[in-house]
Amino acid sequence: MSLNPVIDGSKFLVDFDAIAAASHARRARKVAIQLPEGLRAFAAEVASRVASVTGAEVIVDSEPCFGACDIPVHLFGHADLVVQFGHTEMPSIGAIPKMHFANLFLDIDPRPVVEKALPALSGSIGVVTTAQHMQHLDSIVSFIRERGLNALTSRGDSRLGGYAQLLGCDYTSALWIGDRVDMYLYVGDGDFHPIGLAMLTDKKLVAANPLDLTVRTLDTLRDRIMKQRLSSIERAMNARSFGVLISSKLGQRRKALAETLVTEIIATGRNAMLVHTNVVSPDLISHYSFDAFVSTACPRIAIDDFHRYSKPLLTPVEAEIAIGLKPFSSFCFDQILAEQ
């Protein structure tokens, strides 16, 4: 792997050689690129670099791209290769010859913030991170072990692109070592990835951010989200009709689960119907007359966009609680796992 800045002066590194190899393997004459929001302002520069290493004409895709779960089939008729920047491959989806995932690695040494987190660490520590910091995983683990603590990592399930990686919908890299660790250390920025783990475990979770060198827990945010979820469930208890959303995105599609939910809801005397969609949005929800919705698509839509929806939007287990099939005590953070 040979990493270079994605644009001049950027701390995000990408393997342009791997992009060139993927393009040459497909004898690509047209390459489409998908960029995360933060890079879209620099699309021309990135496109020019991709054109220079591949020799192909480059098309920029402007559709939103939510993750490796979001395979851009709309581009396959227009390009010989699609390069999705910023995500690792989701192996559970299976090989897609026209896709190449170009992860963006952050060129920031995480050891200073791990050192700052040391006083909060004890016992056996499950280390988790995101795709942007995965190249530093070995040095994080060595750094902790050299200071007399035990550090463990796990591969997790086949939706994950690498060891110790968290997705906002898949925490198996942490949970599969849950019986062997006393606590978790998340190395990365933002709340999006660690908050799901904070909601899925009773163990202490320390979040260490290599960008701003902060060390914190997520207890306050976890409690606030729990209150929001319980409020959504309570509001949906009186619903007589449910729209059960099923995603057309390959890595978010839980068809069997959606169909089971429709059957379960109807069996309680309520109405339910499958609603296929590519994007779940407040507009979609407001256009239909269902009293409440269940999303079998990305679990984060119901949770992170709580305030944007005027009607209750539930995750599958929340819907089962709302219709009385499960007790409140069975609440858990929704994940999409490889075997679903």
Ligand code: SF4
């Ligand atoms: S389903 Fe949601 S959280 Fe999971 S990878 Fe896709 S966008 Fe991210």
